Amino acid sequence: MDQRDATERSGVRAGGRAPGAAGPAGGRDTPPGPDDRRRVPRTDTVLRDPRLVEAAGRLGAGVVKSAVRQAQERARSGTVPPDGVADTAVALLPRTAGGLRPVINATGVVLHTNLGRASLSAAARRAVQEAAGPTDVELDLETGVRARRGRTALAALRDRVPSAAAAHVVNNGAAALVLTATALAAGREIVISRGEMVEIGDGFRLPDLLVSTGARLREVGTTNRTTAADYAAAIGPETAFVLKVHPSNFLITGFTRAAGVGELAALGVPVVVDIGSGLLGPHPLLPEEPDAGTQLKAGASLVTASGDKLLGGPQCGLLLGDEDLVRAVSRHPLARALRVDKLTLAALEATLRGPETPTGEALAADPGRLRRRAERLAAALAAGGVDVRAVRSAATVGGGGAPGVTLPSAALSLPERYAAALRTGPVPVVGRLEAGRCLLDLRAVPAEDDERLAGAVRAVTATGR
Incomplete structure (x- = not known):
């Protein structure tokens, strides 16, 4: 709500002026006459106001000109007096050049x-600001040669999940699963329980996502019950991996059965577990929520998760687990298209190493x-x-x-x-x-x-x- 809206709805003009009076941000009750319209200052004149000159350097000339034109229109309609155009334009300026508004x-x-899921910690916000300019994101300053991208963030991730031999980061949780399926299962089969064929939001469904990678889905069990024997019966030469998905946005209760990761790991094929919400270790308030460390210790080959959920970090997708599998995934050509930028890496590392997050x-x-x-x-x-x-x-x-x-x-x-x-x-x-x-x-x-x-x-x- 801008200043004009706030003052008009309250029935009191800005500055407490009586109806009919005018001021820099106020208005008048009588329609403007021809002389008033001629007194509306030219755009170039208003733009010389020191406050607007400063704003142009901070927000961009186009944003400032737009605010000036809106203020001029208000002056022509009689909402503000001609000598209040500059003040009104300043009041109309946004806080930043971006369109997103903090709420x-x-x-x-x-x-x-x-609302963007997790709020970044103060430490993560500072890290993002520091990383906004040139950084050593892919350069070893000691040797002057190219280095692994995001190596310090990946080290922080492995420190938080010691049971992971390797780690990789992509741009969101769904991308982590897509990259895994593309790299490991294109042209082959993924064995998955019918009870875990979830919709992840906004109409995006896991089966469609996985099939788009070129993999074939081998569905086993029923909506409410799937046993290890169901998986075992489906595994064959075409099996790339068994996928276990945490149904993180719904519950199935009553007569249910789900095979555990330990049971699936004994079947002799890689087990990929999508835990979804991003817990790296057990949480005392959420005992039923799976975490990466526990799943890997139970025998999972790879764990995928989101960084902007319970981890409390930036939007990104985490892959943790077997070194050979992580290498195969991270070296696939699609990994380049899904990689994260330096700001995400900075925020992720600060989240992992820093103090408690707002989440x-x-x-x-x-x-x-x-x-x-x-x-x-x-x-x-x-x-x-x-x-x-x-x-x-x-x-x-x-x-x-x-x-x-x-x-x-x-x-x-x-x-x-x-x-x-x-x-x-x-x-x-x-x-x-x-x-x-x-x-x-x-x-x-x-x-x-x-x-x-x-x-x-x-x-x-x-x-x-």
Whole structure:
């Protein structure tokens, strides 16, 4: 919501001027006359404003010119006075030259796919900034010759998963599985349980993904029960590997059976395990969620996972396991097309070696502390006339991780109309609708963002949106 929208909806012009008065960012109640329109300054004149000169160097000339033209149109329509064009243009400028807007994730979904999943730690953000210029990503500074790309990030990954003999990184989790299937199973068979033929989101289905690599799928078992004997009966000379997929975004309960990795490893062919959510080791709060280290120790040949889920890092795909298989995968021609850039490598290494991630902090957040935060915020907002109360809430992991697991949380409960207004405000806040109320769940909101969250709510209340 820009300054014009905020002031017009509140019924008060910027600067507190009375109706009919005009100022740099204010307007008037009478339509502009011909003389007013002639007084609208030329574009080149406005662009000489020192604030806009600085902004052009930071945001680009095109972005600044667009803001100036919008301000001129407002002056021609009488929304702002002619001498307020420069001020209005400055107010219309975006924070950055990019189109993505940072938001406060108050949905109660820790890893919200539509909001970019994991938030990077402060250490990872600093690493990305350091890596933005020229780096030694593929150069040995000691010898001056070419070096393995991302070698320090790969070393950090192996340090975190000692049971992995080798590691490789691609641009996302699906790419890790596609590259594995292409390199190891093109023209051959992949044996997979019918109960693990999942859809991974937005209409993308695992069978279609795998068949696109040139591999053939050999389905075994049933939706709810697949035994090691089912796999054994299907294995033959054309078998490239057995694939075990963690159905990370749904649960099958009741009369079920699934073969373990140890059982499959005894069948004499490579076992590839797609754990999905990216845990490198066991997590005390998520005992049912598979992790890379445990799967490799159980006999998996390769493990694939995503970096931007429970690991809490940037979007990337991780491959961990047998050295010969990782080498075959990483040297395949497709690996070049799926490789990650230096910024991803920097963020990944800082995530692996650095302090706790925002994802880890959100998962471990104390429900009592969340409740106290919600009560403090609700009391402060209610004192300002906001219809708000602190309520108990149930958060989820999200991002295709830990289906069925709920995390006790706390939220601010507001009238339903706040949902859209908060999403489109100067500081976008994304909550969720529940029982006719807008809930702002604090599980994934860092405590340092509490005042920004409260300010966004107050702004909506002030405008009456």
